[in-house]
Amino acid sequence: MSAARKRVVVVGVGTMGSQAAWRLAARGADVVGYDRFAPGHDRSAAGGETRIFRSAHFEDSRYVPLLKHADALWEELQRETGRELRRLTGCLLMGPTEHQQMATVLESIAEHDLDHEVLDADSLAKRFPQFRVEDGDAAVLDRRAGYIRPELTVQTAARRAEELGARIHRYTTVREIVPLANGVEIRTDAGAERFDTAVVTVGPWINDLLPDLPWEVDVRRLVSAWYVPTTEAWFGEESPAFIRTAPTHCYGLPSPDGVSVKLGLSKALHRPAGDPNQLERTVRPEELETFTELIGRHMPDLDPDPIRLSVYMEGYTESSRPLVGPLPGADDVVLLAGFSGHGFKLSPAFGDIAADLALDGTTPRPIDFLSTIDRTEA
DSSP states (O other), rough: OOOOOOEEEEEOSHHHHHHHHHHHHHEEEEEEEEEEOOTTSSSSSSSSEEEEEEEEOOOGGGHHHHHHHHHHHHHHHHHHHHOOEEEEOOOEOOOOOEEEHHHHHHHHHHTTTTOOEEEEEEHHHOOOTOOOTTTEEEEEEEESOEEEOOHHHHHHHHHHHTOOOOEEEOOOOEEEEEEEEEEEEEEEEEEEEESSEEOOOGGGHHHHHOOOOOOOOOOEEEEEEEEBBBBGGSSSSSSEEEESSSOOOOEEEEESSSSSSEEEEEEGEEEEOOOOGGGGOOOGGGHHHHHHHHHHHTTTBBBSSSSEEEEEEEOOTTTHHHHHHHHTEEEEEEEEEEEEEEEEEEHHHHHHHHHHHHSSOOOSSSOOOTBBBOOOOO
C-alpha cells in the first residue's frame, strides 16, 4: 500500500508522537493523532523549558548515527517552521578521568570523528570557573551540542504535521488498541475507528494502555530545579549545557533568559511515579537535599534556594535502551517506549524511524540494538 493511501494513527502526540506525525504527514500518509491532553503539555517528560542535545554519547556509541540523523532533522524542522527550537551552545561532559562514561564518550568521539575538545582539570577551572573542579577531573566539550526547547518543539512539530494534512484529536484518551487481521482498531470514549497501522508513543501511560507488554517499563518521577547564580560566569561568552558523571550523576542547563540554571538528577535518584494519572507534583524539602549537596560541592556560585521546581515522568527499561519496533503479535502496531531519560534529543530521528516502520515495515536506520524483534534486556 502506498504512503499516500495508508491511514496511520499516532497514539500520544508528545515528544515522539509529534515528530512521528510530522514525518508521516511529510511522506503523504493519512495521519490521525490522539492525545489525552494537547501537544506541548507539561504532564509527562516533555517539559522544563530546556533539554540537552548532544552529538557525543557516553551510554552507547551506537546511538551516534541516530544522533546525526536527528541533528539533520532538527535543522529541517527549524527551516520548515521558521522557529528556533534548538541552540548550539556546546555541552560539557565532566567527571573523573577513570570513570567508564568518560572513556565511552571518548570512544564514541573517536569512532565517529565528532567535533570536540578535551580539557584537563586546570583548563576546565580557568575556562569555566562556575564549576568547582576536583583532583582527577577532566572534561570533554561536545561542540555540536546545546539545548532544545521541548514544549515549543512538540507544539511546532504537531502544528507542522497539521499543516501537511494530519488531524489531531486533543483531550481524547485512547482506551484500547485492538489488532485486527489487517490493521488496528482504536477505541475512545467517542467510539471506534479503523486504521492500517498504529504508532504508539504514550510515554508514562504505556503500562496502562498495553498492560501485557512483555518488557517492563519502570515509570519514574523526576524533579527539575532552577537556581539563580550569584556570579556572571554562568552566562558568559560560553554558556554550555553540562553533565557530571560522578560522584553524583547530574545535568544542567543555563536558562535561555539568562536568569537561572536548571538542574536535574539521574534515574537512581528518581522515585517511582505510581499511577501516572495521580502524579505527586509537590516537591518535599528533603527531596532537595541532593541538589543542595551538589551545589555546595561542585557549583558554589548558585544560590542554594531554588526559585522554581517542577515534576515530570520518564519511563525506563532494564537495559536503559528504548523499545522501538512492532508490538509482539501485532505487526501493525509500532511501539516507541521506555526512552530512559535520553530520548528528546533523538526524537526527530525516532519519529522518522516510526514513519519508516509504519509505512514500509522496515527502516534503513541502525536500530538492531533497540528493536523489539527478538529483544532481550541483556
